[in-house]
Amino acid sequence: MAETLADEEISENAPAEWQQDGDEIVRVYEFEEYLDGVAFATDVAEIADEEFHHPEIQVRFDEVEVRLTSHEAGGVTDQDIEMAGRFDDVR
Numbered sequence: 124m125a126e127t128l129a130d131e132e133i134s135e136n137a138p139a140e141w142q143q144d145g146d147e148i149v150r151v152y153e154f155e156e157y158l159d160g161v162a163f164a165t166d167v168a169e170i171a172d173e174e175f176h177h178p179e180i181q182v183r184f185d186e187v188e189v190r191l192t193s194h195e196a197g198g199v200t201d202q203d204i205e206m207a208g209r210f211d212d213v214r
């Protein structure tokens with residue numbers, strides 16, 4: 124099982140726009156158009172399904188909030204950090 128990262132490791136390795144919130148990392152992506160946010164959420168979900176590692180995705184009128192944690196490990200792991208970067212790449 125993957126090892127959870129210490130707060131300092133998360134801070135050093137998470138992509139710039141991501142924040143730590145307890146046992147999760149989170150980013151809110153802003154969109155002008157609601158359907159653009161929905162399309163982005165679908166892109167995120169496709170990556171998550173490929174990797175079998177699933178974020179919490181909240182689609183709102185003008186933003187999409189994505190939260191990552193490794194449930195089985197009980198915190199943030201390298202896989203969450205890597206996924207965050209992949210989600211940023213499809214923004």
Ligand SMILES: C[C@H](O)[C@H](O)[C@H]1CNC2=NC(N)=NC(=O)C2=N1
Binds near residue numbers: 176191194196
């Ligand atoms: C049973 C467990 O949920 C599965 O093995 C996978 C599915 N997707 C997952 N997603 C996330 N974020 N963390 C997990 O530990 C995880 N485990």
